Amino acid sequence: MFDQQLANYLRLQNRLSRRQMLQGAGFSGLGLLLGGCGTTLLSEPIGKVFDPLNGNLNALMLSNKPVPEFPVSAIEPDEKLLINTFDATPQIDPSKFQLTINGAVNNPLKLSIADLQTLPLTSMVIQHVCVEGWAAIVQWGGVRLSDLILLAKPKPNARYVYFKSADGYYESWDLASSLHPQTLMAYQRNGRPLSVDNGAPLRLASPIKLGYKQSKWVTQITLVDQLMPAKGYWEDLGYEWFGGI
Ligand SMILES: Nc1nc2c(c(=O)[nH]1)N[C@H]1C(S)=C(S)[C@@H](COP(=O)(O)O)O[C@H]1N2
Ligand SMILES: [Mo]
Numbered sequence: 001m002f003d004q005q006l007a008n009y010l011r012l013q014n015r016l017s018r019r020q021m022l023q024g025a026g027f028s029g030l031g032l033l034l035g036g037c038g039t040t041l042l043s044e045p046i047g048k049v050f051d052p053l054n055g056n057l058n059a060l061m062l063s064n065k066p067v068p069e070f071p072v073s074a075i076e077p078d079e080k081l082l083i084n085t086f087d088a089t090p091q092i093d094p095s096k097f098q099l100t101i102n103g104a105v106n107n108p109l110k111l112s113i114a115d116l117q118t119l120p121l122t123s124m125v126i127q128h129v130c131v132e133g134w135a136a137i138v139q140w141g142g143v144r145l146s147d148l149i150l151l152a153k154p155k156p157n158a159r160y161v162y163f164k165s166a167d168g169y170y171e172s173w174d175l176a177s178s179l180h181p182q183t184l185m186a187y188q189r190n191g192r193p194l195s196v197d198n199g200a201p202l203r204l205a206s207p208i209k210l211g212y213k214q215s216k217w218v219t220q221i222t223l224v225d226q227l228m229p230a231k232g233y234w235e236d237l238g239y240e241w242f243g244g245i
Contacts, residue, residue: 011119011120056156057154057156057158057175057179060175060176060179061146061179063176064176064179064180064181066181066182067126067182067207067208069124069125069126069182069207070125070126070127070137071125072125072139074125074137075125075137075138075139075190076136076137076138078189078190080134080136080137080138081128081136081138081189081198082130082134082136083197083198084130084132084211085167085197085216086167086169086233086234087167087168088167089167089196089197090165090166090167090217092166092196092200092201092217092219094113094200094201097112097113097201097202097219098110098111098112098219099111099116099148099185099202099218099219099220099221100219100220100221101148101149101151101152101220101221101222101223102152102220102221102222102223103158103162103222103223103224104154104155104157104158104223104224104225105152105153105154105155105158105223106152106153106154106155107151107152107153108152109148109151109152111148113187113201113202116143116185116187116202117187119143119147119148120143120144120147121141121142121143121188122141122142122143122144122181122182122184123139123140123141123188124139124140124182124184124205124207125137125138125139126138126140126182126205126206126207127207128205128211128214129210129211129245130210130211130212131210131211131212131239138189138190138205139188139189139190139191140184140186140188140189140205141184141186141187141188141189141191142184142185142186142187142188142202142205143184143185143187144181144183144184144185145161145178145179145180145183145184145185145204145221146178146179146180146181146183148185148221149161149175149178149179149221149223152223154175154223155223157225158175158223158224158225159174159175159224159225159226160172160173160174160175160223160224160225160226160227161173161174161175161178161221161222161223161224162220162221162222162223162224162228163204163215163218163220163221164218164219164220164221164222165215165216165217165218165219166217166219167216167217168233169215169216169217169233170215170230170232170233171204171212171213171215171232171233172224172227172228172231172232172235172241173209173213174242175223177206177208177209177244180206180208182206182207182208183204183205183206183208183209184204184205184206185202185203185204185205185218186199186202186203186204186205187200187201187202187203198216199215199216199217199218200217201217202217202218203215203216203217203218204216204218207245208244208245209243209244209245210243210244210245212232212233212234212239212243213232213243227241
């Protein structure tokens with residue numbers, strides 16, 4: 001279940017890593033925080049969140065370079081982000097919605113929208129690129145996927161992340177891209193709550209992947225040690241799996 005103490009800790013951790021980023025120390029993982037910091041305030045929640053983290057996960061996070069963002073003035077009108085859905089828009093009751101995080105984790109989670117909104121909100125202005133030949137500069141607001149993954153305490157064998165959507169869409173990502181600081185589970189677009197057609201209540205948004213990797217209406221995030229034969233809705237029809245920009 002969701003743990004308020006962990007939410008508070010993540011808020012603190014995000015503040016610290018932002019400060020370190022400003023100081024030019026790059027995106028901070030556990031190492032910087034643990035080094036020389038043994039206060040009772042921090043040590044307990046750090047232990048709770050990060051015990052299962054091995055060097056591999058920490059290295060993946062440190063290898064992630066933030067992508068330059070656009071200024072707010074560059075945000076394009078809502079209509080520039082075309083609705084692109086392979087089938088129908090699913091019906092989701094936001095009051096009953098729960099995001100499940102499971103698989104190769106020590107702390108499986110079920111989070112309501114209210115739970116998600118207690119976690120730190122990150123905003124970014126990036127370009128969404130669809131392989132069908134359109135793009136749009138969009139502001140997204142949401143929770144870092146890395147925060148959710150760390151809350152779930154990944155097991156050392158976790159390598160990939162599957163995303164299940166309410167319309168039957170499915171996707172898989174490598175763990176490093178999932179831990180990128182600008183990979184968000186977004187619930188806001190262009191300063192307002194996400195519209196249902198654009199993936200409300202919760203969708204992936206990231207400047208490092210093509211549009212088809214960015215699942216809308218995500219209901220389940222599953223960590224796995226290897227890819228399954230089904231890799232993604234469009235990938236299984238021939239699109240490239242990594243889908244990097
Ligand atoms: N669940 C789900 N997510 C999806 C899709 C989809 O059909 N179903 N289409 C993808 C594609 S191809 C693109 S370009 C983007 C489009 O997002 P938008 O409809 O919010 O513009 O969503 C992606 N995520
Ligand atoms: Mo797309």
